[in-house]
Amino acid sequence: MTSQYTSRATHRKGLTFWSQWACGMALANLVLIMLVWDQVGTVASEYRVAMILTVLGSVPAYSFLQVYHKRHGILSGMGRLLAGWMSLLGALIAIAFLTQTTAVFSRQVIMLWVGLGYLAQVASFLPLHYLARMHSRKVRNERRSVIIGISPMADALAKKLTTPNRVPVIGFIAASGENGLVPTTLPLLGNVDELRDIIVREEVRRVYIALPLAQLATIEGLYIDLLDMSVDVVWIPDFGSMMLLNQSISEIERMPAIYLNESPISSHPAALLGKELMERTLAALAIVALSPLLIGAAIAVKLSSPGPVLFKQNRHGCNGEVIKVWKFRSMRVHDDSEVRQATRTDDRITRVGAFLRRSSIDELPQLFNVLFGEMALVGPRPHAVTHNLYYTGKVEAYMARHRLKPGITGLAQITGHRGETETLEKMQQRVAQDLNYINQWSLWLDIKILVKTPFTLFSKNIY
Incomplete structure (x- = not known):
C-alpha cells in the first residue's frame, strides 16, 4: 500500500x-x-x-x-x-x-x-x-506555495520543491519562536501572524507546514485557521530529532500510518528469504572451499596454547535472542565476565591469535553459524552480551541494530568502523553505520559489501 x-x-x-x-x-x-x-x-x-x-x-x-x-x-x-x-x-x-x-x-x-x-x-x-x-x-x-518553518528540514524541503518542473515556492514563513533563524534558499516573507495576509497578497495556493512534532498544537491551529481559505495544506512531519529505523509511510484501511521503526523482517519478508537462501548456499560453498585453511588454523590454535580450538561466546542475535558465535580462539583462556575489548597491545592475545585476528581468519568458523541460520554473511556485527549490557543506555538506539541477523561482515566494517571502540563516540559511529545498513538494506547492498570486504581484511584497525 x-x-x-x-x-x-x-x-x-x-x-x-x-x-x-x-x-x-x-x-x-x-x-x-x-x-x-x-x-x-x-x-x-x-x-x-x-x-x-x-x-x-x-x-x-x-x-x-x-x-x-x-x-x-x-x-x-x-x-x-x-x-x-x-x-x-x-x-x-x-x-x-x-x-x-x-x-x-x-x-x-x-x-x-x-x-x-x-x-x-x-x-x-x-x-x-x-x-x-x-x-x-x-x-x-497556479500552485504558488509557501513553507511554514525555517528549520534545516524546511530548508531541505525548499531545495527539493524548487528543482526544475516542480512546485514554485516563493518563500518561508516563520513560526513562533523561529524569529532568530535565517533561511538560506528562499526569502523570509513574514511570520505566522501575517499568514492570511501573505496568502491573499501573494496569491498562494498551497501551504507546506514543516514544523517539529513538539509544535503539534501549532500545526493543528494552523490547519483549522486555513480551512476557510482556498489553499491546500500539506504537513511534512519533521522527525529530525528522532532516530528512525526503516521508516515508511503507508495506509491502513485508508488511515495514514507512519512506520517509525519497522523491522526489515516484516517489511521485506520475501527479499529476506532470498538473502537467507543466498547466504546459506555461499556459506556451505565457502566451508568446502576453505576446509584446508580451516583445518590448518585449527591445528595452529591447538598448538599455540592450552584450551579449546573454538571460542564460543554468547552474543545477541536477531531481535535480541542469545546465540553462541563461533570463532577460532585467539586469546589465552581467561575470565570473560569483564567488559573489556581487545586492544592493539592486548596481552591476552597469542602470537597465532594475533595473526588470525589481523587476517580475520578467526571469524571463519562463523560460516557454520550462517549455515545453521543463526547469523548472516552481511549484517551488524554481534558484540558480546556483556558489551551490549554495558553500551545499552549509553549509546543511542544501540540495541536497534539487532533487528536483523548479525553478520560476519557489514557496512560498518567496510567503512572503517571496526576494531577497538575506546570511546562512546566511536561506538555511536559504528551503530550509526549499522542503522544505515538496516535503513538501506537490499540484496544488492549485501553483494557490494561482500565484494568490498576482502579489501578491508588487512586494515590497521584489526587486532
Whole structure:
C-alpha cells in the first residue's frame, strides 16, 4: 500500500503515460494494417499476432525508458521514443527468429513499418507532449506555495520543491519562536501572524507546514485557521530529532500510518528469504572451499596454547535472542565476565591469535553459524552480551541494530568502523553505520559489501 500523496502522483503520471501510449500504439498498428492491406489485400493471422505482441511489449519498453515523461524536452522525448521503438522491434525480430516464422512476413512491409510506424508515433507524441507540458506548467504556476518553518528540514524541503518542473515556492514563513533563524534558499516573507495576509497578497495556493512534532498544537491551529481559505495544506512531519529505523509511510484501511521503526523482517519478508537462501548456499560453498585453511588454523590454535580450538561466546542475535558465535580462539583462556575489548597491545592475545585476528581468519568458523541460520554473511556485527549490557543506555538506539541477523561482515566494517571502540563516540559511529545498513538494506547492498570486504581484511584497525 502506498501513501495517498504517492498514489496521486503515480495516478497523474499514469494518465500521461497511458494516454500517449494508447495513441502512439493505435497509430503504429494502423500503419501496419494499411501496409499489409496494400500488399496482400488482407491482414493475415501472423500480422495480428505481431500487433498484439507490439502492444504488450511496448509497455515495459516504453516505461523503462520513460518515453512519455513530461520532464523530457521534445528532442529528448523523440530520442527515447526511437530507442523504445527499436528495442521493441528488436525483441519482435528475435522472437520471429526463435520461432522460425521470419519467412511468413513481407520484408518490404516490415522495413516500411519500421520507419512509418515511428513517424506515426511522433505525429501523436508532439502535440500530446506539448499539451501535457503546457497543462503541467499551468497547474504548477497556479500552485504558488509557501513553507511554514525555517528549520534545516524546511530548508531541505525548499531545495527539493524548487528543482526544475516542480512546485514554485516563493518563500518561508516563520513560526513562533523561529524569529532568530535565517533561511538560506528562499526569502523570509513574514511570520505566522501575517499568514492570511501573505496568502491573499501573494496569491498562494498551497501551504507546506514543516514544523517539529513538539509544535503539534501549532500545526493543528494552523490547519483549522486555513480551512476557510482556498489553499491546500500539506504537513511534512519533521522527525529530525528522532532516530528512525526503516521508516515508511503507508495506509491502513485508508488511515495514514507512519512506520517509525519497522523491522526489515516484516517489511521485506520475501527479499529476506532470498538473502537467507543466498547466504546459506555461499556459506556451505565457502566451508568446502576453505576446509584446508580451516583445518590448518585449527591445528595452529591447538598448538599455540592450552584450551579449546573454538571460542564460543554468547552474543545477541536477531531481535535480541542469545546465540553462541563461533570463532577460532585467539586469546589465552581467561575470565570473560569483564567488559573489556581487545586492544592493539592486548596481552591476552597469542602470537597465532594475533595473526588470525589481523587476517580475520578467526571469524571463519562463523560460516557454520550462517549455515545453521543463526547469523548472516552481511549484517551488524554481534558484540558480546556483556558489551551490549554495558553500551545499552549509553549509546543511542544501540540495541536497534539487532533487528536483523548479525553478520560476519557489514557496512560498518567496510567503512572503517571496526576494531577497538575506546570511546562512546566511536561506538555511536559504528551503530550509526549499522542503522544505515538496516535503513538501506537490499540484496544488492549485501553483494557490494561482500565484494568490498576482502579489501578491508588487512586494515590497521584489526587486532
